[in-house]
Amino acid sequence: MELTSRTVVTIVAESALESRLVADLSAAGVPGYTVTPAHGAGVRGQREGDIQGGNIRIETVLPHDTALGILAMLQDKYFSHYACVAWLSQASVVRGEHF
Amino acid sequence: MELTSRTVVTIVAESALESRLVADLSAAGVPGYTVTPAHGAGVRGQREGDIQGGNIRIETVLPHDTALGILAMLQDKYFSHYACVAWLSQASVVRGEHF
Amino acid sequence: MELTSRTVVTIVAESALESRLVADLSAAGVPGYTVTPAHGAGVRGQREGDIQGGNIRIETVLPHDTALGILAMLQDKYFSHYACVAWLSQASVVRGEHF
Amino acid sequence: METTSVVELAIANLLSPPVLAFALGLLAVAVKSDLRLPEPVYQAISIYLLLGIGIKGGVALRDSSLQEIWLPIAVTLLLGVLIPLGAYVISWWFTRLDAINRGALAAHYGSTSLVTFTAALVFIESSGQFAEGYLVTLLAILEVPGIIVGLLLASRARKGGIAWGESLQEVLSGKSIVLLVGGLAIGVASGSAGFASIEPFFGGLFTGVLTLFLLELGIVAGRRLPDVKRTGWGLVAFGTLFPLLAGFAGVAGGLFAGLSVGGAALLGVLSASSSYIAAPTAVRLALPEASPGIYLTASLGITFPFNLIAGIPLYYWYAETLGGLIGWN
Amino acid sequence: METTSVVELAIANLLSPPVLAFALGLLAVAVKSDLRLPEPVYQAISIYLLLGIGIKGGVALRDSSLQEIWLPIAVTLLLGVLIPLGAYVISWWFTRLDAINRGALAAHYGSTSLVTFTAALVFIESSGQFAEGYLVTLLAILEVPGIIVGLLLASRARKGGIAWGESLQEVLSGKSIVLLVGGLAIGVASGSAGFASIEPFFGGLFTGVLTLFLLELGIVAGRRLPDVKRTGWGLVAFGTLFPLLAGFAGVAGGLFAGLSVGGAALLGVLSASSSYIAAPTAVRLALPEASPGIYLTASLGITFPFNLIAGIPLYYWYAETLGGLIGWN
Amino acid sequence: METTSVVELAIANLLSPPVLAFALGLLAVAVKSDLRLPEPVYQAISIYLLLGIGIKGGVALRDSSLQEIWLPIAVTLLLGVLIPLGAYVISWWFTRLDAINRGALAAHYGSTSLVTFTAALVFIESSGQFAEGYLVTLLAILEVPGIIVGLLLASRARKGGIAWGESLQEVLSGKSIVLLVGGLAIGVASGSAGFASIEPFFGGLFTGVLTLFLLELGIVAGRRLPDVKRTGWGLVAFGTLFPLLAGFAGVAGGLFAGLSVGGAALLGVLSASSSYIAAPTAVRLALPEASPGIYLTASLGITFPFNLIAGIPLYYWYAETLGGLIGWN
Numbered sequence A, B, C: 001m002e003l004t005s006r007t008v009v010t011i012v013a014e015s016a017l018e019s020r021l022v023a024d025l026s027a028a029g030v031p032g033y034t035v036t037p038a039h040g041a042g043v044r045g046q047r048e049g050d051i052q053g054g055n056i057r058i059e060t061v062l063p064h065d066t067a068l069g070i071l072a073m074l075q076d077k078y079f080s081h082y083a084c085v086a087w088l089s090q091a092s093v094v095r096g097e098h099f
Numbered sequence D, E, F: 001m002e003t004t005s006v007v008e009l010a011i012a013n014l015l016s017p018p019v020l021a022f023a024l025g026l027l028a029v030a031v032k033s034d035l036r037l038p039e040p041v042y043q044a045i046s047i048y049l050l051l052g053i054g055i056k057g058g059v060a061l062r063d064s065s066l067q068e069i070w071l072p073i074a075v076t077l078l079l080g081v082l083i084p085l086g087a088y089v090i091s092w093w094f095t096r097l098d099a100i101n102r103g104a105l106a107a108h109y110g111s112t113s114l115v116t117f118t119a120a121l122v123f124i125e126s127s128g129q130f131a132e133g134y135l136v137t138l139l140a141i142l143e144v145p146g147i148i149v150g151l152l153l154a155s156r157a158r159k160g161g162i163a164w165g166e167s168l169q170e171v172l173s174g175k176s177i178v179l180l181v182g183g184l185a186i187g188v189a190s191g192s193a194g195f196a197s198i199e200p201f202f203g204g205l206f207t208g209v210l211t212l213f214l215l216e217l218g219i220v221a222g223r224r225l226p227d228v229k230r231t232g233w234g235l236v237a238f239g240t241l242f243p244l245l246a247g248f249a250g251v252a253g254g255l256f257a258g259l260s261v262g263g264a265a266l267l268g269v270l271s272a273s274s275s276y277i278a279a280p281t282a283v284r285l286a287l288p289e290a291s292p293g294i295y296l297t298a299s300l301g302i303t304f305p306f307n308l309i310a311g312i313p314l315y316y317w318y319a320e321t322l323g324g325l326i327g328w329n
């Protein structure tokens, strides 16, 4: 089986941001994304509050260059004011054309 | 602490497939798996629809060979017709015998 | 963009343990954590039961040393009696000071 | 109600809270609202509706003799075979889809929609009409054969066929059948004395809960509307004209089997409505090549709203007119 | 009720199950209980309350003439502009916060709280008082302008301003507005005959469901209490004194517009209450620099409990006294 | 009801909708259905039941004098200590389990099951019998001591003992105690006038909601049944015979304390039932070596169905017979 290397971007953010984040990810050309509900705490601990549904965890598997573009976009628009963190990791996929 | 290297297979699929996937994973000999509810969009965007409960995300930590077997199984039975993607990544565990 | 290397600890445990685990993680100095609801099966298959809400999946991104400390803590207090597994993986972050 | 015209019936239906809530759901999608009923609550309500309608049907069934119901049951089984066959053939005229996609459509239109039936029941009751209690039994009976016939039709075109054991198991043990049949049994066993204790929950709240449920279904259907444009007018024509035909067959069969006007109207609704709980799951697993963009769009985006808004009073009008012709009622 | 003293009113309010359930929620946090109403159920209940109150308001609105309601509507719009301006200025005296955080506060206090209104409605009804049905219309009207004014005030201090298109879209298509306005339309269209069929659900259960909801809100508010200590006494003073003022303005405006004592009391409650559904979302997205630790704490941790426990009977007392002075009722 | 035989009582109980729904849940598992009540709805219903039963008990408690209830409370506390001790000893005869697992069993059987109590309440009410309102107070009182005694018994065998502070905090602030005690307080404070406003929700719907809840508990119990086979007949014997004994002790104690026949039957049910909300959580955290496959299977897979199906009418029959012997009633 032929495996292709890809990058996974994992973003955790307050759930009010979901639709904006998804729109920005699509604009940045992600081939797909997966969202799971989440909650948590971080350094900032600043969230819209218990009442509005916690966090979301977004995961998207894509080429490394697009991943870096997304990090730049996040740093530009989200990291400074919103409760939002992100990290990159490595993955291998079959069907590289799908990601 | 002695760490052992393992592979993580992450599968995202439409939730109607959960019981079939779990049965196929068990048949392929996974030592365990974790399922989280999810939703998302992909290249195909073909899902059973909003009404039936989105996607699931299955994660299983196992030896590399078993991981490759699972990818083959997925390619054989799921990738072509169902909304289903998967990727591999690396992990380290203590208690290697558990995984 | 400057990327810093970090370790991700992923813990899956029965959900009754959530508050205890979070307290122990905080005591171990994690910079943040994210919890998602989950269910699954493992080698032990011993869980408090269907009635009390399945598993949780906790993810925390942190320096490698702290990660090893957490594994040691888990091994000491959780692995032997509770339904609890954990694994480490590699990640890169911008804003290293945040993690 | 006999003297009211079909237009008055249709207006009364349109202005009922459940139908208006459905319209509100459509509107919410149109204005890009993020309004959704949470999934677990949606699931719980569908359990409530299935179980409640089953129990009420069972209480009514208790008073029916086998002699009275064997003919309606036989007619229902016949409809359960003929309607999917009809859908398979007629969808070809309108859409030129391949056999697998038409088999999928047949499975949906051959089966039936709980919520459409429920809305029709509320319509009949709120206009003071009578309908036999065992109609719920017919609902349970009509759920399954259509799916089987549809899969059969598609399987002929599918290399590898269908994993029948798995599929049948999934349909028969799915929540629709378990709750309807189980509810019927509970109703039969506990009778109206037992039902009295749960009436405030399963009876009194019914229309209100249905209103909330239809709000969500309006949202779900509204999200399908863009797909309607994409799938083309052939599917729209099929999704509105075929129910008119199947509804007529149901009404005629019902009157033939001796049902009251209200009962025949309900059998018409059952025949005209298409499934979106049991059938989609079965089809998705057994016929993965069939496009959900086609069958779900037809069932949920076209036929469901059509029946809810126009079909229900129409099938009632069928029953009244045809019943009058044959000197019924 | 006219002869009862304000103290008796306050005690009756305090001993009502919804307010006691709120207190139980506070207590549960104090004893470190893990009690929570699950999020999806919380969401579903808020949909139920919004839609139900909208429908009931619509049924009542049907009987109101435009002539009767234009002045109350005009007064409400005026309050919708003046109250956030007042909050912006007065919060400066108490807290010395920057313009962005005061704009955020203005958006919250300019908008209004469904649950406070609902609890007040239950209070008015259970003490046998009358209130105009179209108050729900005023609730829907008061939701939006305060948010806009608040964002406007903050945007002057914000480089880059505000993405108005996005923000307005989010507020106007948010579930509060869609359900209140949609519910009003359903109520108007279906009337009291239509409402009868859903009354057991949207009417009979209302106070009970509200009790469950307030249990959860007590927990949510209780979790905010540690923040209250952190934000300081200036915010506590603002969060209790400003509602007293805004409530007075609402009551006076209501009586001026010709509302009954009960109606004026409710307009007072609407004016005095601060939003925690629509406003927080809008503010979070449009003014990310504003601290939720300030506006949510003030709105949810201070003003909401204050209104629930002391404010509601007080605004009623305002209305009764002022109404008596001007020879009303 | 005095003249009806125990068999008639048992049949009436078996044919009640809640018990039939429980059976349907068992059946759903047997046919491998994927039917489940979503977890958040399950949680919300258990909050509803606990709070509702607490409030109703509180309204009733208001009319009771301390003089009337001190003896029943004392007897209940005694039962709360003796029953777990009995369970610890007697389970040894049947199962030969180690001290930790028997301590876990003792904690479960010493505590009590809300749903069994609720079903018994519905049984008593629907057969027109009287029972003292303060039985709910006894339910709340019986929740805790059994757990403590069970943990104490196990801790002697456990090196490291038990983190008592943490465990007590978790039990006392768990949702069972907070909602029952809080509900009692709400009921006492608001009285029957306050309760009237929430009666449609917490009163009228009660049996219906319980029916839905028991459907899910049937599924949960059904999934435990394979474990029953694995754990062996000793546990089955213990899980059915011990409740017969504990139920007798409860009935006798109740009659001794001056309770009515209905009240004594309910105290019998409380004594015979075993916990599956508070105790499992406490035991899981404090005694991780104890096997949930044993204590949950016994409590949920054996004793709960046994009590629901056979125990409730039996304990009533105990009370009637014993009450007759001592000339009560």
Ligand SMILES: Nc1ncnc2c1ncn2[C@@H]1O[C@H](COP(=O)(O)O)[C@@H](O)[C@H]1O
Pocket (backbone or CB within 6 Å): A012, A013, A038, A039, A040, A041, A042, A043, A044, A045, A046, A047, A055, A082, A083, A084, A085, C030, C031, C032, C033, C034, C035, C059, C060, C061, C062, C098, C099
């Ligand atoms: N080190 C971390 N590891 C995992 N998740 C984190 C971490 N830090 C923050 N998070 C998640 O990101 C959210 C926002 O973090 P923050 O912006 O620091 O408040 C938190 O609620 C967590 O869910």
Ligand SMILES: Nc1ncnc2c1ncn2[C@@H]1O[C@H](COP(=O)(O)O)[C@@H](O)[C@H]1O
Pocket (backbone or CB within 6 Å): A030, A031, A032, A033, A034, A035, A059, A060, A061, A062, A098, A099, B012, B013, B039, B040, B041, B042, B043, B044, B045, B046, B047, B055, B082, B083, B084, B085
């Ligand atoms: N590149 C991706 N990264 C993360 N998740 C993906 C990606 N592509 C697809 N998915 C997930 O897989 C599901 C099915 O994808 P598809 O088969 O392309 O429709 C989507 O709904 C997403 O949740």
Ligand SMILES: Nc1ncnc2c1ncn2[C@@H]1O[C@H](COP(=O)(O)O)[C@@H](O)[C@H]1O
Pocket (backbone or CB within 6 Å): B030, B031, B032, B033, B034, B035, B059, B060, B061, B062, B098, B099, C012, C013, C038, C039, C040, C041, C042, C043, C044, C045, C046, C055, C082, C083, C084, C085
């Ligand atoms: N190999 C594995 N991969 C992923 N998740 C696992 C694995 N083994 C166990 N788990 C998760 O950890 C939980 C407890 O496992 P165990 O302690 O083996 O019963 C299971 O319910 C699974 O959710």
Ligand code: NA
Pocket (backbone or CB within 6 Å): D083, D108, D109, D110, D111, D112, D113, D246, D270, D271, D272, D273, D274, D275
């Ligand atoms: Na049909």
Ligand code: NA
Pocket (backbone or CB within 6 Å): E083, E108, E109, E110, E111, E112, E113, E246, E270, E271, E272, E273, E274, E275
């Ligand atoms: Na206001």
Ligand code: NA
Pocket (backbone or CB within 6 Å): F083, F108, F109, F110, F111, F112, F113, F246, F270, F271, F272, F273, F274, F275
């Ligand atoms: Na007991």
